[in-house]
Amino acid sequence: MDLTPSLVNAARALAKIDRQQLAAKAGLEVDTLANFEDGLSDLDAAARDKLRQAIEHFGVEFLPPTDAGPGLRLKFNEQETGQLLGWEGEGGMPGEDDVP
Known part of the structure; x- marks a missing residue:
C-alpha cells in the first residue's frame, strides 16, 4: 500500500499524536513531515518506510486496500497487550457462571 499524505x-488523528511526536519517532524533521502531509513535497522510500514503522509503533494498523480504498485501524500496542494478559485470572478461579 502506498503511504499517502491523507493516510x-x-x-495521526487515530493515534492522537501530533506531528512532533510522529516526526521524532520516524527520525524526520517536523517541517519535512508537515510538507508531506500538506502535499507540498514527497518522501523517498526509506523515509516512507520509517514513517510507516513509526505510525505502527503508535498502535495504528494499515488495512489492505479494498474496493473502498485503503484503511486504518487502532490496535493494542505490545505494552497494552501485556497489561491485558496480566489481568487474566485477577478475580481468582472462575466459578460456575450459569444464571438460574
Missing part, C-alpha cells in the same frame, strides 16, 4: 494525517 498519514488520518493515522
Whole structure:
C-alpha cells in the first residue's frame, strides 16, 4: 500500500499524536513531515518506510486496500497487550457462571 499524505494525517488523528511526536519517532524533521502531509513535497522510500514503522509503533494498523480504498485501524500496542494478559485470572478461579 502506498503511504499517502491523507493516510498519514488520518493515522495521526487515530493515534492522537501530533506531528512532533510522529516526526521524532520516524527520525524526520517536523517541517519535512508537515510538507508531506500538506502535499507540498514527497518522501523517498526509506523515509516512507520509517514513517510507516513509526505510525505502527503508535498502535495504528494499515488495512489492505479494498474496493473502498485503503484503511486504518487502532490496535493494542505490545505494552497494552501485556497489561491485558496480566489481568487474566485477577478475580481468582472462575466459578460456575450459569444464571438460574
